[in-house]
Amino acid sequence: MTGGFRPLCSSRPGGVGPRHYSREVTSRTPPPVLAAPAPSSAATTVQFVLLGVIWGASFLFMKVGLGGLSAPQVAWSRLVLGALTLGVFMLVRRERLPRNPRIWAHMTVLAVTFCVVPYLLFAWAEQHVSSGLGSIYNATTPIMTAIAAGLLFRVEKLSVLQILGIAVGIGGVVVIIGPWHGLGLSDDLVAQLALLGATACYGFSLAYMRRFLANSGTTALTFSFLNIGIGAVIMLLLTPAIALTPIRLDLPIVVSMLLLGCLGTGVAYIWNQNAVRAWGPTRASTVTYVTPVVGVVLGVLLLGETVSWNEPVGALIVFAGILLAQGRLRFPRRSAAAR
Secondary structure (H helix, E strand, C coil): CCCCCCCCCCEEHHHCEECCCCCCCCCCCCCCCCCCCCCCHHHHHHHHHHHHHHHHHHHHHHHHHCCCCCHHHHHHHHHHHHHHHHHHHHHHHCCCCCCCHHHHHHHHHHHHHHHHHHHHHHHHHCCCCCHHHHHHHHCCHHHHHHHHHHHHCCCCCCCHHHHHHHHHHHHHHHHHHCHHHCCCCCHHHHHHHHHHHHHHHHHHHHHHHHHHCCCCCCCHHHHHHHHHHHHHHHHHHCHHHHCCCCCCCCHHHHHHHHHHHHHHHHHHHHHHHHHHHHHCHHHHHHHHHCHHHHHHHHHHHHHCCCCCCHHHHHHHHHHHHHHHHCCCCCCCCCCCCCC
16 A cells, blocks of 8 residues: 555555454464564654655655656556565565465455555556645545445444445545536546545455455564565566566656655555554554645645645545544534433
8 A cells, every 4th residue: 555544444554464363373383473572662653754754755756756667667666676675574584474375365366456456556647646636545545445344345334423434535535526627537537536446446455354364374574575575476477568668767766666665665564563563553543644744745845736725625524534434533422411
């Protein structure tokens, strides 16, 4: 995932996998490896701040990368670099890959829906919209997750408040699109629909994790490596079809791809998991409100992008919908005396 969000289900956004997994113990299963101790509070705080900056800047990195690479090449680069980075951590931690073919099958589904397709959609869309707008649309991931978890996979029963939150979030998306400007099938509108398609993929994938991989027995690092690694293999197989077009490389493009792949699609996943384990999912998920701000500010300052009034207003409405859907924003109850 390009950004970090707390969905209604127990999985973490950004592809770091579920918060906790119980190990399947059989006669053939080696003793579980004890998890590394959580970082100190100060280290976690630093990682959290860096996480918000890196995930918010990911949209800037994609935009810069598109200056010399095609959209598929940008997605290809981030997945391959992310897999290599996580692979190094796997070797250092001596993590073991699962042997259960069922897990590999489900992880392949996730690699397609959580990595390959949304990364391609985000990169393609940023050819036609600003990086800041891309970061704003990424904030709709919790809304998409609520819809998929409650209506598609039925792993959660939606309450009235959650349904209201989804409706408010959809209203925020309409404000961001700005239908009063006209809804002709322009590249801009199609790109915004592609961004929504990408976050819909994230929502589907997070609910899919809850439905089929809640007890996979894998650690967060192994889960992330499988997710990104299988996605990278798929991209490598597709190389002749999508990644052999001419490229132009300069220092900003190379640096952007390294940061997007190694940090945004690699190390940042580990930072997010550290924050979840140290602070809990609710506090860690406040990165949701950092990444769009960083994305918009960097787009304006470094790329000279402009922001229409309806984009931040729509984003605030989406955030209100997320708060309602996650039960963090409740209507005050009247006291018995008032009644």
